[in-house]
Amino acid sequence: MKPILIYTKEEAERNKFVVQKITNALGAELKTPDYDGEASFVINRTNDFKVAERFEKRGIRVFNSASFTRLANDKQACYDFMEKNGIEIMPTRYNTPPFVKKPKDGNGGTGVIMCYSFEEYDENMVCQKPASDLGKDLRVYVIGGKIIASILRVSKSDFRSNFCLGGEAIPYTLSADEEKQVKKIISLLDGGFYYGIDFVFNNGKIVFNEIEDTVGARMVYEKTDIDIINLFCNKIKIGAQRPEIRNS
Secondary structure, eight states, X not given: OOOEEEOXXXXXXXXXXXXXXXXXXXXXXXXOTTOOSOOSOEEEOSSOXXXXXXXXXXXXXXXXXXXXXXXXXXXXXXXXXXXXXXXXXXXXXXXXXXXXXXXXXXXXXXXXXXEOSGGGOOXXXXXXXXXXXXXXXXXXXXXXXXXXXXXXXXXXSOSOOOGGGTOEEEEOOOOHHHHHHHHHHHHHOXXXXXXXEXXXXXXXXXXXXXXXXXXXXXXXXXXXSOOHHHHHHHHHHHHTTSOOOTTO
16 A cells, blocks of 8 residues: 545645655655545645545544644634633634634635724634734744744735745744744644644734644745755654654
């Protein structure tokens, strides 16, 4: 049996570089989300926890796990989880203008808008108090429970700082307090292997914003000398041989 790498056709086309590196390094076969055949293990790059769940029910290891993917791709559930576990977030279910409104399952800044009237509040979306330092956020990359890289994203033209939307990316060194904060979040996340943690800045301090389940690698390759996909593949060769444990 071979490892299986799962992408939608559109995302596989958009991420040819990553697909090629993973298939070459691991001997993995690229499949679409409807694949239900054999696998030694699965790398699920769909943001759909049901894909992972289908394989896990058959005892097949999935990176990232179904429970992790489910939490990471439900922003409101993730905010509630973090707040319950003592992680600072910007208040949600917030209806005092201005507030940020975004889809619960969105990523890449898609569908995120700033609202300036109470009438725009929608209980079916995440409505959140904006951080004070708009157009600035931090992404921390994690593999196997370890911090690999941190990239600051800044936009001078949009309150969203996403690199794919034109934001500037700058390598960032975490302070001791910031590293402690990141490690606390990592310790809460079972089943995650390769992912990103995003933070906004509020009054100069980092505040948890979201988990990026199928985190991209473009910023790391463009702004650092880290071959993060190769590192991921080397770590996964070890991780796939172990029973699934916290931050394996």
